[in-house]
Amino acid sequence: MARIQRRVPAAVRSTGRSESTSSAEASTVLVKRKVPLKHIVQFTRMLATMTEAGLPILRNLRILAEQWPEGRFRDSILDAGDLVEEGQPLSDALAQSPEVFDELYVNMARAGEAGGVLDTVFDRLANFLERAQNVRDKTKSALTYPIVIFVVAMAVVSALLLFVIPKFAELYTDMDMELPKLTQFMIDTSAFMVQYWYAVLGFPIALWFGHMLLYRRSYGYRHRCHGLALKAPVFGPLAEKSQVSRFATTFGTLIASGVPHLEAFNITRGALTNEVYREAVEDIQEEVREGEAIAASLESSGRFDDLVVAMVEVGEETGELDRMCMRIGDSYEEQYTRALDNMLKLIEPLMLILLAGLVGSIALSLFLPLFKLLEEFGAQA
Helix, strand or coil, X not given: CHHHHCCCCXXXXXXXXXXXXXXXXXXXXXXXXXXXXXXXXXXXXXXXXHHHCCCCXXXXXXXXXXXXXXXXXXXXXXXXXXXXXXXXCXXXXXXXXXCCCCHHHHHHHHHHHHXXXXXXXXXXXXXXXXXXXHHHHHHHHHHHHHHHHHHXXXXXXXXXXXXXXXXXXXHHHHHCCCCCHHHHHHHHHHHHHXXXXXXXXXXXXXXXHHHHHHXXXXXXXHHHHHHHHHHXXXXXXXXXXXXXXHHHHHHHHHHHCCCCHHHHHXXXXXXXXXXXXXXXXXXXXXXHHXXXXXXXXXXXXXXXXXXXXXXXXXXXXHCCHHHHHHXXXXXXXXXXXXXXXXXXXXXXXXXXXXXXXXXXXXXXXXXXXXXXXXXXXXHHC
């Protein structure tokens, strides 16, 4: 796709991008990045180093394109190189691949070009992306163990219900025994599972796919899900810390790079993942546009605590808003990581206890009739 794009005249490409951008902004469909973040982080770090060394941008793009195998990312870099060779600014060239270089990336490049500090901006952008990748990697690695435990638990319980309990049910039927209520309940559950296994196993899968479809395509559904997530007892505070950290770090990075405040709000809104916070940032942007102070707008949104408001107010008064936002981002990122670790320390033993309880209950229900039979044999002896 990118190879074909490079044969289209630059003027046509620019027009096409404007139309597609407008339709994308009007859409409520989420678009996933098509290139792994780690590749973009590596590319940005190398581009910052080479630009700081004084190498021309076009040469940097040609060299870096050879560092990746054939694919979307390499084609996007080559596209950008072709457009720069035609005389377009780097930011406009990068904007032709929005699935790779998002609005944050493009606008920071544009700010670096305007200020003549492209190397500094790319270095700052690389640091920002590396932090984002670190947070994402920590979250993924932290959630891996509970997810594995949950999958194993479901697999073990399903195997017991489908294959083990029916064998015991046949045995007890042949023995014509009066079964305990727990055993009878397990046998009935197993019989239902055996008869309707496709519905029992398929319903959660269909429910998940339906949820994901609505989540990606319906803004109202996604907003309700995010609102409920923020109200959840354990996950809510964690989600809030994540969004505040992302907001402060992104906004501070943009301001430090020379992006105007109103444009920085617009870009930061797109960088957030929670629709409730995105809506709050949109309201803040409108208040600031009307002349309200940023700190006062943050406070009126109800989504930022007193500490954030106070630090932003100090930043506005001292002219160090970017540094204050970065400090807020660092603080809340640390709080998020600590809260995530504490939550998982609580969840992991609870899941193990749940797994042991399920398997233990099934095992007890299967052997209760045997214990009763042994007691009868002992009494007769």
